[in-house]
Amino acid sequence: MTVSSYDEVELGDELPEERPDVSMDRVKLFCQAADHHFDRFTDHDKAREQGFAGAIVPGIMSQGMLAAMIHRWAPGSTIHKIDTVFRGTLIVDSELVVSGAVTDADDDTRVVEVDLTIVGEDGRAGVIGTAMVSFPS
C-alpha cells in the first residue's frame, strides 16, 4: 500500500516490508559509489579475519535502503531527516527484512515520524532508526 498525502497516513501504519538486495555484487557497487574501500565490506574471508561472521553491509548503505523503502511507500515524499543506530552487523549475501511504522504525525507541520528497523537472519535488529517525512500534499 502506498500513500500520497499526509491525510492518508494514520498512526501505527506499517510500511510494506522489503527484502533488499545485499548480495556481494550489490555491496561492491555501493562501495564503489561511496568510495568506501574496506575489505570488511567486500570480502567474506577478510571480514572473518577481522572478527566478523562474514562481510558486513555498510551502515550507510543500510540507511540508504531504509530511505528507498520510504520513497516506495510514499512516492514523491521528502525525507527531512533519517537517523540510524548501528546496533549490530548485517551480513552480505544474507536475507534482511526492512520495515517501518508511523509513530507520530504533526498536524501543524504535516510531517510524520517513521520508526525503522532492519532485522538480520539471526532475528536481531542490526539497524534501528527514525525518519521525518513530508508529503507532496
Next chain:
Amino acid sequence: MSETSNAVDIAAVRERWVGVEFDWTTFTMDPEKMVAWAQACGESDARFIDRDHPDFQAHPSFTTHCMSARMLPEEFPEIGSGFGIDGGKSAEVHAPIRSGDVLTAVTTIADIFDKTGRSGTMIFIVQRMDFTNQKSELVSTVDWKMIKAA
C-alpha cells in the same frame, strides 16, 4: 553521570571542544556516483536515479559517505579506550543537492557525553559535518556517533 575522573574529564573536554570547527573539506557531487549510490541502495524513485529527471538530486543520506580529513580535532585528548565503534549516523536534508554542486563541509564536535548500561560506561562523541553549496546555502547536516568504552 559517574563521579569518576572520567566524568570530570568529559565535562572539561566538552566545554573545550564542542562547537569548535576543525576541518574544512570540499566535495563535488558527481552525478554518476549519485545515481550509482541510489541504485545500490535499491532506490526506484526517478528523482534519485534518472539524471534527466527535472528534480534529479542526491539521495537523502548521500553526504554520509563524505569523510572529513580528520575524525577528531588536532590535540583532542585521548578519552575512553580503544579506537571506538561506529554508533550510527543521522542525515538531515535542508535542501536538495544537485548534480555538480560543490559542497564545503565544516566539521565540529557536536556533543560528548557518557552513558552507563549493562556493558558498563560508554563515551559518545558526536562529530558533525555541515555542508553548504556553492551559493552558501546549507544543504545537509550529518552527525556521526563514535562510541568508546570508558
